[in-house]
Amino acid sequence: MQSAEIQIVPLPGLPEIAAGDDIAMAICQAIEATTVKPIAGDLFVVAHKIISKAEGRIVDLDSVNPSTTARNWAVESGKDPRLVELILSETRRVVRKGRGILIVETHHGLVCANAGVDVSNCPLGTALLLPRAPDNSARRLKHALDAAFGVPIGVIISDTFGRPWREGLVNVAIGVAGIGPLKDYRGQRDVFGRTLQASVLAVADELASAAELVMGKAERIPVAMIRGCDVGATGGAASELIRPPERDLFR
Amino acid sequence: MQSAEIQIVPLPGLPEIAAGDDIAMAICQAIEATTVKPIAGDLFVVAHKIISKAEGRIVDLDSVNPSTTARNWAVESGKDPRLVELILSETRRVVRKGRGILIVETHHGLVCANAGVDVSNCPLGTALLLPRAPDNSARRLKHALDAAFGVPIGVIISDTFGRPWREGLVNVAIGVAGIGPLKDYRGQRDVFGRTLQASVLAVADELASAAELVMGKAERIPVAMIRGCDVGATGGAASELIRPPERDLFR
Numbered sequence: 001m002q003s004a005e006i007q008i009v010p011l012p013g014l015p016e017i018a019a020g021d022d023i024a025m026a027i028c029q030a031i032e033a034t035t036v037k038p039i040a041g042d043l044f045v046v047a048h049k050i051i052s053k054a055e056g057r058i059v060d061l062d063s064v065n066p067s068t069t070a071r072n073w074a075v076e077s078g079k080d081p082r083l084v085e086l087i088l089s090e091t092r093r094v095v096r097k098g099r100g101i102l103i104v105e106t107h108h109g110l111v112c113a114n115a116g117v118d119v120s121n122c123p124l125g126t127a128l129l130l131p132r133a134p135d136n137s138a139r140r141l142k143h144a145l146d147a148a149f150g151v152p153i154g155v156i157i158s159d160t161f162g163r164p165w166r167e168g169l170v171n172v173a174i175g176v177a178g179i180g181p182l183k184d185y186r187g188q189r190d191v192f193g194r195t196l197q198a199s200v201l202a203v204a205d206e207l208a209s210a211a212e213l214v215m216g217k218a219e220r221i222p223v224a225m226i227r228g229c230d231v232g233a234t235g236g237a238a239s240e241l242i243r244p245p246e247r248d249l250f251r
Numbered sequence: 252m253q254s255a256e257i258q259i260v261p262l263p264g265l266p267e268i269a270a271g272d273d274i275a276m277a278i279c280q281a282i283e284a285t286t287v288k289p290i291a292g293d294l295f296v297v298a299h300k301i302i303s304k305a306e307g308r309i310v311d312l313d314s315v316n317p318s319t320t321a322r323n324w325a326v327e328s329g330k331d332p333r334l335v336e337l338i339l340s341e342t343r344r345v346v347r348k349g350r351g352i353l354i355v356e357t358h359h360g361l362v363c364a365n366a367g368v369d370v371s372n373c374p375l376g377t378a379l380l381l382p383r384a385p386d387n388s389a390r391r392l393k394h395a396l397d398a399a400f401g402v403p404i405g406v407i408i409s410d411t412f413g414r415p416w417r418e419g420l421v422n423v424a425i426g427v428a429g430i431g432p433l434k435d436y437r438g439q440r441d442v443f444g445r446t447l448q449a450s451v452l453a454v455a456d457e458l459a460s461a462a463e464l465v466m467g468k469a470e471r472i473p474v475a476m477i478r479g480c481d482v483g484a485t486g487g488a489a490s491e492l493i494r495p496p497e498r499d500l501f502r
Contacts, residue, residue: 006259006464016442096500103500111416120450121441160452164415164501165362167494168433168453170460172417182419190372191267191471199371201411202419203464209421210461213257213454213480220442229464243418249347249354250415250501 010214011223019056024144027223043154045211047222049121051137051157057129058122059086086127090115109242112161134175135237142177154178158208171212173204176238179231202241203231261465262474270307275395278474294405296462298473299425300372300379302388302408308380310337337378341366360493363412385426386488393428405429409459422463424455427489430482453492454482
């Protein structure tokens with residue numbers, strides 16, 4: 001293969017994560033069991049689930065007291081009313097409601113199904129919320145990995161989102177550290193000398209999607225390493241990927 | 252690195268493509284100049300632009316006679332009225348219009364800006380349309396590459412699309428052959444034994460996004476090879492990625 005190639009490497013062997021666990025240490029131990037030695041610019045894409053679990057963002061459904069609204073929506077959607085209550089508590093604005101699906105804007109500004117509240121891959125009777133501030137979580141993890149590996153590392157925290165008009169979920173970046181989430185080609189010239197318009201690529205989302213290809217849903221590979229992708233060392237935040245209301249044609 | 256890793260390899264050295272050119276032969280010649288020897292299951296992600304060019308889907312803007320509607324929308328949007336006319340001719344339904352942006356559903360059912368009509372990376376005074384039937388284009392290319400390399404190859408034809416609510420474009424699959432575009436985890440069990448719901452991944456889109464990371468916009472790398480991703484040999488079509496109206500909350 002060639003030097004310009006990108007490699008996406010699954011990281012097996014992570015233990016089940018619980019509240020208070022040190023994700024950076026878990027990643028370091030899993031890396032030590034492989035032949036991989038992280039180098040400057042390597043990126044770690046981490047499924048938000050293990051971040052949320054480590055941060056204690058797991059809720060016992062029996063502790064949730066559903067409101068009347070939650071009970072009504074639960075009947076409409078066929079969901080557990082306690083789950084609907086949790087979703088509403090994570091919601092800033094309901095975007096669409098129909099056919100058992102609840103698309104909302106979270107307090108972070110993310111637009112996704114069920115405010116990212118999920119019951120899969122977490123203990124029965126519990127539900128997992130998104131990290132409270134995924135960019136901060138990414139930054140903390142980056143600092144710990146930088147120190148552990150002695151080189152600057154990029155971190156992306158990912159979740160799988162649906163999209164309007166298209167079938168299937170794709171992984172997107174909900175938190176980043178140490179990389180620029182957007183790559184701006186505007187002002188560069190194409191092969192015919194014309195200045196490129198409208199060419200800002202959401203590379204952090206593309207990296208998250210690439211990592212999903214080795215993660216799988218049921219196989220407990222919540223971390224992938226990506227090598228060979230130059231996404232700038234200047235840093236940035238996944239919040240830059242959230243379109244501000246004044247630029248949003250779909251509010 | 253490990254055996255389960257995925258490699259994304261840019262394919263440099265493709266010539267500028269013109270109407271009637273043989274893309275399969277161009278890819279074979281570019282591959283021969285590298286050390287890469289394709290193996291069964293390798294995927295080629297091909298930017299639609301070279302497919303469209305080879306298929307002669309390039310239009311001289313001077314040959315376009317804009318309608319009154321196109322002229323009015325051109326004033327609203329600040330676009331060339333001939334370009335607006337071309338966009339409307341590729342359009343089945345206008346989804347959103349505002350702030351110089353025209354989001355439409357193409358005759359293929361794809362929802363994207365400007366019906367995929369683009370003026371970048373094509374000669375001045377011309378515009379490029381999407382391939383008329385990208386799944387057919389992918390199938391033809393797959394058959395030619397299968398024969399040339401003597402092993403079954405997957406093909407994805409990609410374009411960069413914007414998304415509601417999120418900044419930046421990402422590469423998606425508009426044509427596929429030799430791969431299943433959706434990976435269905437429903438019915439599988441998570442690590443706690445719970446049956447997975449709502450877990451259909453749009454792997455063809457994720458593969459297209461992964462390939463974009465080595466393609467760049469201005470650097471003329473319209474083809475990338477992906478190795479190590481098991482996406483099934485059963486085949487499928489990118490049309491499966493288009494959500495049918497009855498399942499679409501965003502019509």
